[in-house]
Amino acid sequence: MATAKLTGEELEEIKQMAADHFWPHARPAGDMSEESGLKVVTDAEGIWVTDAQGKRWIDTISSMWLTNIGHGRREIADAVHQQMTEISYSPGGTVSPATARLASRVAALAPDKDSRVYFVSGGSEAVETALKMAKNYHKNNGEPTRWKVLSRRGSYHGATMACTSLGGGGIAAPMNFGPLMPGNIHVAQPDQYRCVYCADRGGCNLECARDVERAIDHEGAQTVAAFIGEPVSAASGIHVPHPEYWPTIKDICDRTGVIMICDEVITGFGRTGTMFATEHWDIQPDIFTVAKALTSGYIPIGAAVANKKVSEAFMGDDDKVFRHLLTFGGNPAATSAGNANLDVMIGEGMVQNSADMGDYLYEQLQTLYEHRIVGDVRGGMGLIAAVELVKDRDTREKFPKEADLAKKINPLMDKHGLLGRAGDVISLAPPLCITKDEVDILVKRVDTVITEVEELL
Numbered sequence: 001m002a003t004a005k006l007t008g009e010e011l012e013e014i015k016q017m018a019a020d021h022f023w024p025h026a027r028p029a030g031d032m033s034e035e036s037g038l039k040v041v042t043d044a045e046g047i048w049v050t051d052a053q054g055k056r057w058i059d060t061i062s063s064m065w066l067t068n069i070g071h072g073r074r075e076i077a078d079a080v081h082q083q084m085t086e087i088s089y090s091p092g093g094t095v096s097p098a099t100a101r102l103a104s105r106v107a108a109l110a111p112d113k114d115s116r117v118y119f120v121s122g123g124s125e126a127v128e129t130a131l132k133m134a135k136n137y138h139k140n141n142g143e144p145t146r147w148k149v150l151s152r153r154g155s156y157h158g159a160t161m162a163c164t165s166l167g168g169g170g171i172a173a174p175m176n177f178g179p180l181m182p183g184n185i186h187v188a189q190p191d192q193y194r195c196v197y198c199a200d201r202g203g204c205n206l207e208c209a210r211d212v213e214r215a216i217d218h219e220g221a222q223t224v225a226a227f228i229g230e231p232v233s234a235a236s237g238i239h240v241p242h243p244e245y246w247p248t249i250k251d252i253c254d255r256t257g258v259i260m261i262c263d264e265v266i267t268g269f270g271r272t273g274t275m276f277a278t279e280h281w282d283i284q285p286d287i288f289t290v291a292k293a294l295t296s297g298y299i300p301i302g303a304a305v306a307n308k309k310v311s312e313a314f315m316g317d318d319d320k321v322f323r324h325l326l327t328f329g330g331n332p333a334a335t336s337a338g339n340a341n342l343d344v345m346i347g348e349g350m351v352q353n354s355a356d357m358g359d360y361l362y363e364q365l366q367t368l369y370e371h372r373i374v375g376d377v378r379g380g381m382g383l384i385a386a387v388e389l390v391k392d393r394d395t396r397e398k399f400p401k402e403a404d405l406a407k408k409i410n411p412l413m414d415k416h417g418l419l420g421r422a423g424d425v426i427s428l429a430p431p432l433c434i435t436k437d438e439v440d441i442l443v444k445r446v447d448t449v450i451t452e453v454e455e456l457l
Contacts, residue, residue: 006042006052014040014052044071047431047438049419058442060413060420061429065234065266066292069344070433076298079340080333087332096332102339103330106294109275111284112307118322119303119330123265123291124158126302127228130287131162132324133304134226134259140313140320143222143257148183150215150227150258155189156235157228157263166228167236185219187211189233190241193376193388194396204242213252221256226287228261231277237425238378238386246281253286259310262288265302266384269293270345270432273355273382280381286310295337296345300328350432357434358382364443365428371450373457383434387426387446389453398424399457408456412449418442422449 006014018040043050047070050056062068083098090096103117118133120126131149138146151157155167165180167189188208192198197207216224231246233239253260262285267277271293278285287310291302314322328334345351362379368387369377375393379385389405391397399405406423413422421427426446430438 005054006040011040011052046070046072047434055417057414057417057419058438058445059430060418060442061427062293062431063297064292065271065429066297068270068293068432069296069341069348069350070431073296073298073344075344076295076337076340079336080299083333083336090330090332095330096335098332098336098339099330102335102342105339105342106290106303106305110288110305110307111276111278114308114311115305116311117303117305118324119301119335120291120326121328121331121334122300122302123289124160124163124302125326125329126265126289126291126304127157127163127166127261127263128160129304129324129326130228130261130289131226133287133306133310133322134261136322136324137259137310137313138225145222146225146257148185148219148224150185150187150212150224152189152229152233152236153186154236155230155233157230158265185215185224187215189236189239190245191233191236191239192242193239193378204245206242206244206248209242209245209248209252212249213256216252216256216258221258224256224258226259226261227253228263230263230265231267231280232272232381232384234266234384234427234429237388238384238427240378240381243281246278246283250283259286261285264288265291266429270351270354271382271384271429273351273358275351277381294341295334296341298341299331299334299337301331301334301338345432348433353434354382354432357432357436357439358384360436361385361428361439361443364439365446367443368447368450371447371454373454374450379428383429383432385428387428387450389424389426389450403457405453408453409449412452416445416448418445418449426450 040052041049042052047059048056049059087096106117107113107115118129120129135147151166153167157163157166162181164177165184188211190208192204195208198205212227250260262278264276268290269275274280284307287304287306289304295301314320361383362385365377365379365385365387368374372393373389374387375390375396376388391399409422413420430442
C-alpha cells in the first residue's frame with residue numbers, strides 16, 4: 001500500500017484551510033485540534049485507515065456504517081471513471097444502462113423480486129422518500145386520512161426534518177430544530193437489556209411489539225400511514241430484537257393496513273450476515289430503505305425499494321403519479337459504483353464472511369465480561385456488535401454524566417489505533433472483509449482501552 005505522503009508544511013497548510021473553512025459534522029465549527037479527534041487521512045486499505053503522518057487505525061464502524069467491502073478497492077474507481085467517460089448524467093426521461101442494471105440487481109436481492117427501486121442520493125433522502133411514498137400510497141387507495149407515522153424512541157433515521165422527527169435518537173435529538181413535523185408517534189424500542197417491559201423479568205415478552213398495536217388502536221388505524229424501524233437498532237446501541245419481534249410487527253401492520261418500512265440503510269448489504277437483515281425473520285417489508293453500503297460509501301447513493309403492492313398503487317392515470325424528484329437520484333456514476341460494489345461483495349463472498357466473522361467477533365467479545373464495568377455484550381448477527389459500559393453491573397446503573405465517559409474513552413481509542421466513536425456504548429461494525437487475525441487485534445485493542453478506562457474511573 002502506497003501512502004500519500006504530505007510534507008510538514010503541506011499538512012499544516014491543509015489543517016489551516018480546514019480550520020478556516022471546513023465545517024465538520026456534529027463537531028464545533030473550525031475545530032481541527034488533535035484533541036478533537038479530527039485527523040487528516042490520506043490512505044486506506046481493507047479495514048485500515050492511514051493519516052498523513054503514517055499512523056494506522058482500525059476502522060471500527062466502517063467509517064459511518066458503510067465501507068462494507070473495505071477501503072482501497074480500485075474496481076469502484078475504475079467503474080466510475082469508465083461511466084463518466086461515457087455519460088455522467090442521464091437527462092429527464094432517460095435511464096443509463098448502469099442505473100437499469102442496478103435497479104434490477106437490487107430487486108433480485110430483495111424479499112419481493114417484483115420490487116421497484118426509487119434511487120436517491122443518501123439515507124436521509126431514502127427515508128424521506130419512503131415516508132412520502134407510504135402516505136401517497138394510502139391517498140391513491142382512497143384513504144387520505146392515513147398520514148401519521150409510528151417510529152421507535154431513540155431511533156435515528158436521518159438528518160432531514162422529517163427524519164429528525166422520527167425517534168429523536170443520536171444527533172437527531174430535536175432540541176435545536178423544533179418545531180418538528182407533526183403526526184409522529186413514538187413507541188417502545190426493542191432493548192432486552194434495559195426494556196421497560198421485560199428487563200429483569202425473565203426474558204422478552206414482546207410487549208415492545210404490542211406497543212405498536214396499542215398506538216395504532218389509540219390513534220385510529222384510519223389515521224396511521226406507516227411504521228418504520230431498523231431491523232437491528234444501530235444508533236440506539238445495537239439491539240438485536242427477539243426472534244418473534246419482526247413477525248409480530250408484520251402481522252400487526254398487515255391486519256391494520258399500515259405500511260411497514262424497514263430502514264436497512266445500516267443493516268443492508270451484508271452487515272448482519274445476510275444480504276438484508278429482514279432475511280433473518282423471513283419477512284417482506286412493504287418498503288425498505290438502503291444507502292451507505294450500496295456503494296460501500298465510495299459515491300453517495302440511496303434508494304427506497306417498494307414491493308409490488310406499493311408500486312402498483314402508482315400505476316395508471318396521471319393522478320397516481322408519485323410527484324417526487326431528486327436531482328441526483330439514479331446518477332449513472334453512482335449506480336456504476338453500486339454495480340461494481342455488488343460484484344466485489346458477491347464475488348468474494350463477503351456476506352458469508354460477515355456471518356462467520358460476526359460469530360467469531362461475538363464469541364471473542366465475551367471475554368470482556370472480565371471487566372467490572374462491562375454490563376452487556378451484544379451481537380451474534382453478522383458484523384454488528386456493541387459493548388455497553390456501566391457503573392454497576394448488578395443494577396445496570398449507568399455512569400453519571402459528570403463521569404465524561406466519552407472524553408475518557410475516545411482519546412484511548414485513538415492511542416490504541418481504533419478509529420470510531422464510543423461512550424457508554426462501544427459500537428463495532430468493521431468492514432466485511434475483516435479476517436480472523438484482524439478480529440483478534442480489534443478485540444485485544446478494545447480490551448486494552450477498557451482496562452485503561454477502568455483505571456481512570
